Amino acid sequence: MLFVALAVMLSLVVSAVVALYVAYPHRGEQMPVVPWLGDALGRAVESAPVLADDERDLQRLG
Template sequence: MLFVALAVLLSLVVSAVVALYVAYPHRGERMPVVPWLGSAMERAVDAAPVLEDDERDLLRTR
């Protein structure tokens, strides 16, 4: 029972962080209450690898 409660809590926290990211930093706006969280999300997104359009063609298997 404890495992299920922790899993639900973890999924709620992750979904809240994703919703906050989509609502503010993804659109280029600052987060009003916790600007440090927005800055941390921007740094994490900048560090993540991104596929460019020409690289996406290399992954097609057809």
Template sequence: MLAIILTMTLGVLVAAAVAVYVAYPHRGEQMPVVPQLGDAMRKGVDSLPTLEDSESRV
């Protein structure tokens, strides 16, 4: 029972983090309460490798 509660809590926290990222930093806006968290999210995503348009069209 405890494992199910912990797993569901973790899932809700991950979903909330994705929703907050999409709502603010992804659109280039500052987060209203904790702008440091938005800056940290943006830096983390910017450090990941991405495909350019020319690379995705093969």
């Protein structure tokens, strides 16, 4: 039972972080209460690898 409660809490925390990211840093706005969290999320997204348009087209053909 404890495992289920911890799993639910973890999923709620992750979904809250995703919702905050979509609401503020993804649109280029600063988070009003916790700006350090917005900065951290922005740095994490900038460091993630992204496929360019031409690479995406090559993957569709392959």
